Amino acid sequence: MQFFKQYWYVILIVILIVGGMIFKNEDNPQETSVILESNDENSPLKLEKEKVDTDVFVDIKGEIKMPGVYTLKVGDRVENAIEIAGGLTENADSNQINMAERVYDEMVIYIPSTQEDVGISEGNQTGNDKIKINLATADELTSLPGIGQSKANAIIEYREQYGTFNTVEDLTNVSGIGEKTAERLAEFIIVP
Secondary structure, eight states: OHHHHHHHHHHHHHHHHHHHHHHHHHHOOHHHHHHHHHHOTTSHHHHHHHHHHHEEEEEEEESBSSOEEEEEETTOBHHHHHHHTTOBOTTBOGGGSOTTOBOOTTEEEEEOBTTOOOOOOOTTBOTTSOEETTTOOHHHHHTSTTOOHHHHHHHHHHHHHHOOOOSGGGGGGSTTOOHHHHHHHTTTEEOO
């Protein structure tokens, strides 16, 4: 008891200092704000990720008023790309263009003249019967060698979850598709 009587002021100061430190951390939770900032919907990291996931770059050339590379959104159509590029020239043959086709990253849109016959692409197959792997339906995918219904569904699920395939090798990320299957598919598909 004698000890407390002599050093009561030191004990009080220690209690005040420790209490002040605890109180200060509650009022100014800097560490917590850093964690919350990275999860914030409007954080720069989140906005940059959304921009990457929603922007596609399309190269449009041929009989177009302003040929070049344009940034469009996922889900935009060829018609939108043509509009952004200033529209078709007088010599353009719009009958050979699938205006409703969805654009994808690194797509090349060639606008032929009325003097050319390039043939319109039907569905998700190109003029040389290759299937566009990033746009193909389950039925189109099952027409590929070694791809049954379950692998076709796995490819579509992968696209929906992770986005488009950039290389043939990316197909090996799909459950059930190995390197040999991906190599075999390379001659039947287009991967932008």
